[in-house]
Amino acid sequence: MKRKGIKTAVLFLCCALLLTACGGGQSTGEEAGSYDENAKATITWLNILHTASPPTDTILNKIEEKTNTDIQFSWIPDASKEERINTALASNSLADVVTLTILDNSSVRNALKSGMFWEVGPYLDEFPNLAKIPEDTRKSASIGGKLYGVPFQKDLARNGITIRKDWLDKLGLELPKTTDDLMAVAKAFTEQDPDGNGVADTTGFVDRNDLIYGAFKTLGSYFGVPNNWKVSEDGKMTPEFETQEYIDTMNFMKNLFDNGYINKDFAVTAKTDQQQKFAQGKAGIYVGALFDSKNLLNMAKGIQDNMELEIVNNITTTGNESDRAIWAANNGIGGLIAFPRSEVKDEAELKRILKFINDLMDEDVYALMTYGIEGTHYTVDADNATTITDTDLWQQEVQPFSSTRPKEFGYDIHDADPLKQKSDKLIKENAKHAVLNPAYSLDSETYTTQGSELQKIMTDATYKYILGESSLEDFKASVQTWRDSGGNRMIEEYEAAYKEVHS
Structure with missing residues (x-):
C-alpha cells in the first residue's frame, strides 16, 4: 500500500497546505490484484468536522488497532466544507477516502458522474457489513444507476413532536x-397559562427559520404532502x-401564526435560540428530530426542573394508523x-480500503466512535445500555468521530437515557411509514445549476x-414564476431520468 507521509500533529492548516498534504502520495507500482488485504494499510481521509475542534488520538489509536490501519485524517470544518471540497475537486488534490455530504452540489455531482471516483456497487x-446495505439505499445513493461510494446510512425518518x-x-x-x-x-x-405564573x-x-x-x-407529512415530488403511475412529476x-400545511401554520400559537419571530429564529426558548419554558411543542428531546430536557436543568417531556410520532389528519406518513431526509x-x-x-x-470501511461498521468500532472507551468515557449495564460518565472528555475525544460512522443504527449497544431509548424506538417505527423522495437519485442539470x-x-x-404578507393567488403566481424560471425544464429532466431508470 502506498505511504502518504508522516502523520501530522497539526490538523488545521490553510486550505492549500491541507489539500497538498492530502494529495501527496504516489503508488508503489504494485500490480492490480497483488495487494495483501490483510496487511496493515496507511489510509488518508479528507473528512468533515462537525465539532469545534478535532479529536485527540485516544479513539483514533483504538480504531487503527481494530482495523489494522494507520489513518491520517485531514479535517475540514463543516462551515467551509463546500468551498474546500470544491477546491479539492478542481485541483484533483484529494485523499484515499473523501467524505462527500453535499451530493446536490454541482461540482460534487459532476465529479462523480465524470468517473473521478470508483464505482463501488x-x-x-464481498464484505459482510457492506453486503447488508439495503438495495433501496444503494439505489437512492446512486447517480445514473451507479454507486460512486459507500453511502453513509442514517435513520430513514427521524422527526416527530416533543411536547410538555x-x-x-x-x-x-x-x-x-x-x-x-x-x-x-x-x-x-398559549391561552391557559400552563406554567401557572399568571402571565400570558x-x-x-x-419553531425556527427552516422549512425542512x-x-x-x-x-406536511401529517397532511400527506409528498417528499419533494409526487410521481404518477405514468411517470409524471409534480412538485410538492x-x-x-402543501396548501393545507401552509394554512395550518398560518392559523398558528395568526392566533399567536407559535413564536412570532419563528421565520428568523435560529435553531439554538429555538431550543433555548423551549428549555426556558416559553413554549410546549417542539417539532424536529425525536432525539432532540433528550438534549432539550438536559438544557432545561436548573431552569425548568419540573419539565416532563413526551414524544409523539403518530399524528395524522384522521387519527387512522393507515394514514401515517413521515418524510425521509435524503432517503436515509x-x-x-x-x-x-x-x-x-x-x-x-480499493478492496483493502473497502475492507477498512467494512470494519468501521463492526459493533465494537461503532461503540468506540459513538461512546468511546468503556470505563473511561462511559459505563454499560447488563442490558448493553450506556451512560456517559465524563461529558467533557467524551466531547473532546469521541464526539468528533460520530459523523464518520458509516452506519448510525442497528447495534445492540444503546443509550441508557429513557427519552433517547424511546426516540430510538419511535425512529425505528417511523421507517415503516417513511415517504421517500422519488427524485433523490435522479439527475437534473437544471436542479444542479439552479436548484x-x-x-x-x-x-x-x-x-x-x-x-x-401575500394571498393564495400570490403564492400560485410564485409557482408559475418557479416554472418559468427553470422549473418546467427541471420537471422535464426528472421525468426523462425517471423513465430511463424505470423503463
Missing part, C-alpha cells in the same frame, strides 16, 4: 393524535408545493464515502403566505 457484496407532558397534565389534556388535536393543544398552551408568556409551538428541518415539513396538501443517505481514482490506483487497493435559486422562490413564497 460491484464490490459491496407536565403542561398537558396540568391542563387535563391528552397527547394529540390528529392535527386538530395538535392545534387544540397549541391553543391551550407562553406559546404552543416554538423545522416544523413545516414534518407537519403544487399539491393541495448522509452522503458518500468516496474513493478517488487519482489516489486509489487499482482494484486491489438553490429556484427553491428560494418557493421558500420565500411559503413564508410570505404563512406570515400573511
